[in-house]
Amino acid sequence: MSFNDQKRLDPSQVQDRRGRSTGRSTGRTVVVGGGLGLLVLLVSMFLGVDPSALLGDTSSGPAYTDGYSQNASELTSECQTGADANQRQDCQLVGFVNSIQAFWTDEFTNFGMRYVPAQTVLFSGSTQAACGFASSASGPFYCPRDRMVYVDLSFFETIRTRLGARGGPLAMAYIIAHEYGHHVQNLFGVLNTSGMIRDTGPDSEIVFVELQADCLAGIWLHHATQTGYIARLTREDIIQALDAAVSVGDDRIQQQTQGYVVPDAWTHGSSQQRLEALQDGLASGDVDSCNTPGW
Numbered sequence: 001m002s003f004n005d006q007k008r009l010d011p012s013q014v015q016d017r018r019g020r021s022t023g024r025s026t027g028r029t030v031v032v033g034g035g036l037g038l039l040v041l042l043v044s045m046f047l048g049v050d051p052s053a054l055l056g057d058t059s060s061g062p063a064y065t066d067g068y069s070q071n072a073s074e075l076t077s078e079c080q081t082g083a084d085a086n087q088r089q090d091c092q093l094v095g096f097v098n099s100i101q102a103f104w105t106d107e108f109t110n111f112g113m114r115y116v117p118a119q120t121v122l123f124s125g126s127t128q129a130a131c132g133f134a135s136s137a138s139g140p141f142y143c144p145r146d147r148m149v150y151v152d153l154s155f156f157e158t159i160r161t162r163l164g165a166r167g168g169p170l171a172m173a174y175i176i177a178h179e180y181g182h183h184v185q186n187l188f189g190v191l192n193t194s195g196m197i198r199d200t201g202p203d204s205e206i207v208f209v210e211l212q213a214d215c216l217a218g219i220w221l222h223h224a225t226q227t228g229y230i231a232r233l234t235r236e237d238i239i240q241a242l243d244a245a246v247s248v249g250d251d252r253i254q255q256q257t258q259g260y261v262v263p264d265a266w267t268h269g270s271s272q273q274r275l276e277a278l279q280d281g282l283a284s285g286d287v288d289s290c291n292t293p294g295w
Helices: 036-047 074-078 089-110 154-161 169-188 205-227 235-247 250-258 271-284
Strands: 014-016 120-122 126-129 132-135 141-143 148-151 230-232
Touching (some): 074 089, 089 120, 126 148, 205 271
Parallel strands (some): 120 148
16 A cells, blocks of 8 residues: 655644653553453453553542643654655554544535544554553553543554564555544544443444444445545555554454463454454445444
């Protein structure tokens, strides 16, 4: 895939916290609202993270204050056009975020609604979110309390080397689009994370929410070139996205981490479920294909 060289990027949509250390939260940490971060129990076994550091109650704890400076970052000077996105991974991330939000801005207008942009927080190692202490081991996630997407770029190398994904730009794009799918659910008022971690399994509400976010990611992918940021997508690009969906299926991760599969513990759906959900959105380009209650 390639970005349009002359397309202007908006790096203000990505907050760069890389290289900024953060102390561990003194309040209770939480399972964040959706995304790959909700695989903490599985990923923690695989990547050596204490799951108790990522679980908690989103309804309690001290009010969140963002203590990070909003000073200009390297992204501001280095990620100015699509040509930069074709050369640097962090600028690539900016380009995907811009494209995803441009699409949903127009789509919400079609629904007679206003899309509220969400920043992506780019961090390295760990950072603090309104949902609690965030570690790169928990994977990218969306926090509904501050309406931000959190990403450590090292995760994309992890799914390639440890989970067997092909990797590539569209693997990143799919995962980012999935997290913005949760933001879309939140804005439509259909994202309910209260107590969902206690109801798991292939037919659970939590799996439905995650598969719906996969479908919404596919819808953006269907329209990606129309946003003006992405010049072209090839068959190989699409395969990268589909392969990434397969690699983060609950059954695939369970088999990799513990050597056996426990469907009753699924929080995101099987590889087949995730693949089919992404394909549904990709094929239709229509939110109605995501079977969304209250849409």
